[in-house]
Amino acid sequence: MPTTASAPARRVLAAVALAAVFTTPLGAQSFDPAKDSPLTLLTAPPDPIAYLERRNQGFSLANAQNWAGAEPILEQLTRDYPRDGVNWVMLGSVKSRLDKPREAAAAYEKAASIIGWGDAYNARMYAAANHLAAGDRPRALELLRQYVFDDHTLLRQRLYDLREFAALRNDPEFRRITGHPDTTGWSRTEGWRHDIDYLYEELQRTSPDYRGRPLPAEVTRRYEELKRRVPQLSDAQLYLGMSRMLAPMKAGHTSLFQPTGSRYLPVRFYVFPEGLYIIGAEAGSEPLVGSRVVTIGTLPADEVMKRFDDAHSVDGPQVYLWQMAGLAATHVLAGVGAITRADTVSLVVEGPTGARRTVSLATLAEPPAGRQDRMVAPRGVPTPLYLSRLGEMHWELPMPEHDAMYVQMNNVNDSDETLAAFGRRLWTVLQEKKPHHLILDLRHNNGGNTSLYTELMRTIIAFSRKPNHDIYALIGRRTYSATGNFVTDLERWANPVFVGEPSGECCNFHGDPSHVTLPYSRIEGELSVVRWNLSRNVFDERHEMVPHMPVVLSAKDYFAGQDPALDAVFRMIERVRTAERSR
Incomplete structure (x- = not known):
């Protein structure tokens, strides 16, 4: 799925494709039974074949960036069959390209009234951009507020960087809407507490399960406890604490990535029925491949895994096993209480013969190349298919x-x-x-x-x-x-x-x-x-x-x-x- 937006005119076709994934337009969503006759639901162009041919022609011209050629055809389409919201989206795109922002904004708002305001077509965002281009700053901010807090867009913070909204970047309300507050002068305690608040509020805003109702009680309990303990916790513990705050959501694609400053063990972990194993290693640590990990730092490997699981929000429980590759990051190990220093990490490992030994691994400033959560071919044997x-x-x-x-x-x-x-x-x-x-x-x-x-x-x-x-x-x-x-x-x-x-x-x-x-x-x-x-x-x-x-x-x-x-x-x-x- 696209994770960013571009100029309203250039990305309309991508928006149309995106809509097929998010939703199927129901049609006539702007119909008001208190005001409109039901007979209006039975209107259609007089010649359906001619209409289809004009539609194909108009879309083809827009695709070819022949904006002037596409404009009159799209205008005719919206008159002949105003019920098709995609026609209005295309018209808005073309009007924007022709530097007619007021008309473009009106077309996008008409489209949104039919096929929805949110991320399926991003109609509200495109309308806001065109209102701003037309000089209507209040209307642009109003639409952006609705886009973020009513439509729950996944593009909230990315809006700040779009050049269409560059004129708003110093506006305090725009910074609030897009989640870009001015952090100047914040103390460490203030900064981390603000981050915890922001994450909690974003969770409430974005969650498809809890919009408009309280988050799970355990999420709120962990949130309040973490805020209270900010002065006593290290950065690594705060990072893992916020991950623990997310875990009771039990939702995939809900996580924090490894923070800047984390260091990395030069080994790749994988969980088998027999335990946590090293399946890959960087130069100098290859002899560890094939070893079972008994302890990491001061904790048994099984305890480390359990504490790490408690900091994961997942749908299916098998993901807990997949995510164990993350144990190679020192922020994780410090967060679960296994280590107190990040430059070296001690492991107790057990070799194929059952013999155990303690090794001290110097950590890396950058993660090893490649996806560390993916299996690799075992060494010393023919590679399986x-x-x-x-x-x-x-x-x-x-x-x-x-x-x-x-x-x-x-x-x-x-x-x-x-x-x-x-x-x-x-x-x-x-x-x-x-x-x-x-x-x-x-x-x-x-x-x-x-x-x-x-x-x-x-x-x-x-x-x-x-x-x-x-x-x-x-x-x-x-x-x-x-x-x-x-x-x-x-x-x-x-x-x-x-x-x-x-x-x-x-x-x-x-x-x-x-x-x-x-x-x-x-x-x-x-x-x-x-x-x-x-x-x-x-x-x-x-x-x-x-x-x-x-x-x-x-x-x-x-x-x-x-x-x-x-x-x-x-x-x-x-x-x-x-x-x-x-x-």
């Missing part, structure tokens, strides 16, 4: 020996080959190879953009409709966000067999976060503003997809280069094939 091409967004491999096609999708995003193009090409490959089993590996996929997977889903659905075709979906703790929507749709439309660990999210969960920067500490984070539910049952309260064939990856199997989940699929396929041969 599921870890062989993690740098690719999506790829496929025919497996004729299993009468199968293996497909790995590692993000719901585009690469050199868009996800839509991959979905269409995969159908051609399936038609050519004619496998009876499709294996979808989603274990590394932590999300992206829900609107991008439509073509791939169509291919999967078409494959599933053929006789004797089976789909196996490999899922796990990192199957998250847009991939949570993907597995929900997969269950609804293609009836797969889910294999592996429960997913990080599915069905009924939080997403589409608003970026937040705390004014004093400058700690950044995100707060969810949307609750998704694509389930076939609107009352579905599941937050994780539980596998039909549960398989857990042990440390022993991982370091040996084994993939028990894929092996289970192969055994199941062979059982199906044997049964079919015996008929």
Whole structure:
């Protein structure tokens, strides 16, 4: 999902695409049954084909930046069929480009009365920008207040940096609206307390579950206690305390990122059934790979993990395991009480033979390169298939020996080959190879953009409709966000067999976060503003997809280069094939 906005005229087409994800326009939302005749709901252009042709022409001209050519056509469209809010959005965009801000603002406000004011089309923001350009500062501020506090936009702080609102940057009311207070002269205690207040207020403003009603009592209790204890706590403890304040929300995409100044252990952690292990290391620390972590600093590893879990807001509990890579940050370790100094950290580790030793690791000023929350191939053994091409967004491999096609999708995003193009090409490959089993590996996929997977889903659905075709979906703790929507749709439309660990999210969960920067500490984070539910049952309260064939990856199997989940699929396929041969 886009996380920023640009000039009203330039980004209208992106806004139109965004709307398809957030909401489906209901039409005639501006109809007032107390004033309007119901017969007005039955008006239509006299020639629907001519109307469609004009609409396509007007949109094409706007796309080609032929603003003067598009303007009269769009004006005609809004007269012929004023009920279509997208026509008004396009007209507002064109009017803005033609330096007619008053007319542009009026078009955006008309669009908003039909299809909504908020982030789906950002109509209120675009109207405010054009009112400001026309010299109507009070109306611009009024619309921005409504956009932030009534529409709960995810763009609050980003508004400050948009050049369309540059003239307002010294305005105290604009700074309040956009969350950019003047911090000059604040003491440390004042600054941290302001940050805690701001985070609490933003949580109330953005949460799709608690708008207009009190936050959970435990959130408020942790908030009040943390504010009271500010003078006694270190920066690291305050950082983790604010994360603990968020945790009772039980909402994904609601967290604080590692603050500036944190240092990092030169190792990569992963949780297996046997405990917390080191699966990767920087130069000089490679001998630690394969070791189980017994203690970190002064605390047992299990206690560190429990305290860290208490500072996470999640939908599905499997995410607690995924987030353990964050234990490599010294702000986290100091916050949970495991360490008192950040330049070195002591670990007690247990090697493959069971022997234990204490090591002291010098920390790094910057995190190691790459996503530290992603698995890496084990050393000293052949790289297993599921870890062989993690740098690719999506790829496929025919497996004729299993009468199968293996497909790995590692993000719901585009690469050199868009996800839509991959979905269409995969159908051609399936038609050519004619496998009876499709294996979808989603274990590394932590999300992206829900609107991008439509073509791939169509291919999967078409494959599933053929006789004797089976789909196996490999899922796990990192199957998250847009991939949570993907597995929900997969269950609804293609009836797969889910294999592996429960997913990080599915069905009924939080997403589409608003970026937040705390004014004093400058700690950044995100707060969810949307609750998704694509389930076939609107009352579905599941937050994780539980596998039909549960398989857990042990440390022993991982370091040996084994993939028990894929092996289970192969055994199941062979059982199906044997049964079919015996008929």
